[in-house]
Amino acid sequence: MFKGMRVTLSQRTGEFFWRKFRKIREINKRYEKSSIKVTPTVKIALLFLRIYLILLVLILVYKFITLVR
Amino acid sequence: MTAIQKRKAGQTYFLTEIRGAKVYLGEKRIGKLKDMVIEETGKIPIVTHIVVSRPFGDPALLIPWDKVKSLSTKEVIVDIESVKQYEGEPAGGSILLADHVLDKKVLDTEGREVDVVYDVKLIMRYGKLYVSKVDFSWHGLLRRMGLRWLSDFIYNMTEKSKEETISWSYIEPLPTELGSFKGNVKLKVLKEKLADMPPVDVADILEELDHDQRVALFNQLETEHASDTLEEIDPNVQRALISSLDKGKVAQLLNEMTVGQAADVLSVLPRDQVEDILELLDKDDAKKIRAILERQEENILNYVTEDIIKLPPDMTADQAQENFPHYAKGKDTVVYLYIVDPRDKLLGVIDLKELLKADDKALLKDVMNDNVVSLSPDSTLKEAYETFVRYSFRAIPVVDDNGKILGVILHRDVMNIKHRFWE
Amino acid sequence: MCATNFFARIYYNYRRIAKTIILFLIISGPGVIVMLADNDAGGITTYAATGAKYGYGLIWFLVLLLPVAYYVQEMTVRLGAVTKRGHAEAIFSAFGPFWGWFSLLDLALTDWLTLVTEFIGMTAALSIFHVPPIVTIIVVSIVMLLMVLQGRYWTWEKIALVFAAINLIYVPGAFLVHPSVSSILRQGAIPHFPGGFNNDIFFFLMANIGTTIAPWMIFFQQSAVVDKGLQEKDIAWEKLDTFVGSVFTVVVAIFIIVVTGTVLKGMQVESAAQAAIKLISVNRYVGTFLAIGLFDAGFLGAICISLASSWALGEIFGWAHSLNFKIREAPWFYGAYLLALVTAGSVVLIPKAPLVLITLFVQVIAVTLLPATLVFLILLLNNEETMGKYKNTRWQNIIISTIVVVIIILSTLYAISALFPNLFK
Structure with a gap:
């Protein structure tokens, strides 16, 4: 009896995550096309943000490594 | 487990309990009960097939109900010649109980409410399985979350706990996505039922739905009904709904409204959308709407409508009565007749009820009430609001210094729109 | 005749001015609330420490922060009133899912961590009055839940404004310590670096800027403008509201500095609660004021921060997300709000939780989000298609770009x- 219950429970969690996943895909699809006009300024700004983010992550990783050691 | 058990009359099941039961072909376990296909025949639907999910990615089985030999919460025994033969998906357009109904919002056409189905009650009669009721209760929710013991515990504690179940015949499954349930019998029924509901109730129902369902349902409404409903919907929902509708359709809906209401609806939209829609509207209306949207002062002149019944004082009551349908056509208010001289000077007002009671040959100027409560062109919306509260008229005429009638301001335009200035 | 004309004109002017003031009072709210909530528990700590270390010496710098806060927040007003949607949705639709998810998740994380620091501030403030932390957290959570549950944005705003007004408690507090006005002006009004420009002072300047602009403020004010239903015609008023708010926030900051600069000058202050305890030993009332102010700051911050997350999540996941809804109508929105409050509160209660580490972590995580948010804000405000005549002017762009x-x-x-x-x- 217990076994049966566990199966249905895991089934339900699976269903739950599947539904959430579908929701996220739906959101991605809804905003797939970026609405802002891609001018050079926008391009440069986004590129800068990407680089900035990567640098920051690298610093954090470095800090983490030195902290663990 | 014998065939006798299946025939035991009056046995009831909950869908959440039998879902997941192991399915056996003879001694061999072939999968688990996943879903049930129902068919609407007469008043209550009947289960026609069961859907069996199989392990290791094998395709699901679709087994007709008459091959099911026994059914219980633990196991289902089927009698089929070979498994291969029954592999397949339910046909498009068929209704699946677990997939389409369980956990979904349905419309309770009796209570005019939207509820979530936590469970479905099935009943066995003479070897056939029918859908009898749907469960909206907390017990259903607890059972759904696998907490049946808690549900039972509370049930025993409170004893006379009310089960919130509703007969299937009173509910309407709603379309889950755009395009699904297309051409379905249920949706047609739904459309007819919606048409009879007051716009406020339809608006309440729409607010409770998911976005796609909302759009699908809204598109089922007749233009005028849709327009009235749109006014009643909550601003956040209005915004989402209008964004998904065709611009032309929105313009059509706004044309059905008075200027004040149209401005009210447009005030929740992003600026670029407002511009697009205003382009499609009548020029004069668009100008007035712009004025309302762009200026802080709440002068009533922009809200005034000129589509009213104006009649000369020397007309007889029966003439007015006879031609009333003709006069009333396309007017924003028909409950009052405004009596004016050739230069539109307002002489008096007749309530429609008064007109019906009047002697046939009486002249309108003798029937009319010449002590008219009116507003002036520089009155504000707030003053209009106070006047409406005081006199409870359906409409109040706006008269300039020379006594000329400029139009009337409608009760619904003042009372039903979002005013931020007298909270 | 002449006299009646005169009085008629006075009456007319009076009516016009009264109408204008009423209009302002109706429209204002989000700006004042966000700006005073900006002086949250972390902010109060920063100001208290600055005053204790440098006395009145850095007051001029805080005045410079006024236009910084105003120009950034003012953009959210225009964006919200014109597009009628919150910042999270604006980012998703303009820059696509990658930046959208990044902003949303980072916001949720930053907000949650900041929320923890607000709870730390609140519990520390009330433990001065011998209130056990668990009582503080439970009572605060319940009060915050009741505030949003009444189902009207309007009511919520008015309650929040009351708490924002309590934030001004530092003003009378400063008068209690009898600071010398002439020395405040002499030391504080002229831009200079007390003790010369060194790493220490640089750290303090950065800390003060860091507390002035936070990502949640941008998300919060835009969502609040939308939830309040402000329109294009209200923009001028809401800008004024934002300006008034930024004046308040700087005034509060200056008065905190005056208090700690007068009484605690030259001491090392680790937290606002510690400063309050030290102050109580000197002057009971002022210390008490600082403690009450700290609690209120944490409270106001917590309300706004958890709402900022709930609004943003609601916009993206398509939940009903407005304070005008009842709990039954928007269960996810209020659920997210409550979840953030309860989890952040519980973290503070965990014995030996790494609270100092969290406080430090907040600054680091916030800075992953802040540049993106600010840059997006400028780009969105320059999008002619959606903004029309409300887009940034050339001068606004120059000023804002420099600030950013x-x-x-x-x-x-x-x-x-x-x-x-x-x-x-």
Whole structure:
């Protein structure tokens, strides 16, 4: 009896995550096309943000490594 | 487990309990009960097939109900010649109980409410399985979350706990996505039922739905009904709904409204959308709407409508009565007749009820009430609001210094729109 | 005749002015609330420490922060009133899912961590009055839940404004310590660096900028403008509201500095609660005021921060997300709000939770989000298609770009110095 219950429970969690996943895909699809006009300024700004983010992550990783050691 | 058990009359099941039961072909376990296909025949639907999910990615089985030999919460025994033969998906357009109904919002056409189905009650009669009721209760929710013991515990504690179940015949499954349930019998029924509901109730129902369902349902409404409903919907929902509708359709809906209401609806939209829609509207209306949207002062002149019944004082009551349908056509208010001289000077007002009671040959100027409560062109919306509260008229005429009638301001335009200035 | 004309004109002017003031009072709210909530528990701590270390010496710098806060927040007003949607949705639709998810998740994380620091501030403030932390957290959570549950944005705003007004408690507090006005003006009004420009003072300048602009403020004010239903015609008024708010926030900051600069000058202050305890030993009333103010700051901050997350999540996941809804109508929205409050509150209660680490972590995480948010804000405000005549003018762009570049550099350095404390020493 217990076994049966566990199966249905895991089934339900699976269903739950599947539904959430579908929701996220739906959101991605809804905003797939970026609405802002891609001018050079926008391009440069986004590129800068990407680089900035990567640098920051690298610093954090470095800090983490030195902290663990 | 014998065939006798299946025939035991009056046995009831909950869908959440039998879902997941192991399915056996003879001694061999072939999968688990996943879903049930129902068919609407007469008043209550009947289960026609069961859907069996199989392990290791094998395709699901679709087994007709008459091959099911026994059914219980633990196991289902089927009698089929070979498994291969029954592999397949339910046909498009068929209704699946677990997939389409369980956990979904349905419309309770009796209570005019939207509820979530936590469970479905099935009943066995003479070897056939029918859908009898749907469960909206907390017990259903607890059972759904696998907490049946808690549900039972509370049930025993409170004893006379009310089960919130509703007969299937009173509910309407709603379309889950755009395009699904297309051409379905249920949706047609739904459309007819919606048409009879007051716009406020339809608006309440729409607010409770998911976005796609909302759009699908809204598109089922007749233009005028849709327009009235749109006014009643909550601003956040209005915004989402209008964004998904065709611009032309929105313009059509706004044309059905008075200027004040149209401005009210447009005030929740992003600026670029407002511009697009205003382009499609009548020029004069668009100008007035712009004025309302762009200026802080709440002068009533922009809200005034000129589509009213104006009649000369020397007309007889029966003439007015006879031609009333003709006069009333396309007017924003028909409950009052405004009596004016050739230069539109307002002489008096007749309530429609008064007109019906009047002697046939009486002249309108003798029937009319010449002590008219009116507003002036520089009155504000707030003053209009106070006047409406005081006199409870359906409409109040706006008269300039020379006594000329400029139009009337409608009760619904003042009372039903979002005013931020007298909270 | 002449006299009646005169009085008629006075009456007319009076009516016009009264109408204008009423209009302002109706429209204002989001700006004042967000600005005073900006002086949250972390902010109060920063100001108290600045005053204790440098006395009145850095007051001029805080005055400079007024236009910084105003120009950034003012953009959210225009964006919200014209597009009628919150910042999270604006980012998703303009820059696509990658930046959208990044902003949303980072916001949720930053907000949650900041929320923890607000709870730390509140519990610390009330433990001065011998209130056990668990009582503080439970009572605060319940009060915050009741505030949003009444189902009207209007009511919520008025209650929040009351708490924002309590934030001004530092003003009478400063008068209690009898500071010398002439020395405040002499030391504080002229831009200079007390003790010369060194790493220490640089750290304090960065900390003060860091508390002035936070990502949640941008998300919060835009969502509040939308939830309040403000329109294009209200923009001028809401800008004024934002300006009034930024004046308040700087005034509060200055008065805190005056208090700690007068009484605690030259002491090392680790937290606002500690400053309050030290103050109580000197002057009971002022210390009490500081403690009450700290609690209120944490409270106001917590309300706004958890709402900022709930609004943003609601916009993206398509939940009903407005304070005008009842709990039954928007269960996810209020659920997210409550979940953030309860989890952040519980973290503070965990014995030996790494609270100092969390406080430090907040600054670092916030700086991953801040540049993106600010840059997006400028780009969105320059999008002619959606903004029309409300887009940034050339001058606004120049001013704001300068501010944003400075903020990005300083807050990045601040985060790095938080990570590697020895780098600037």
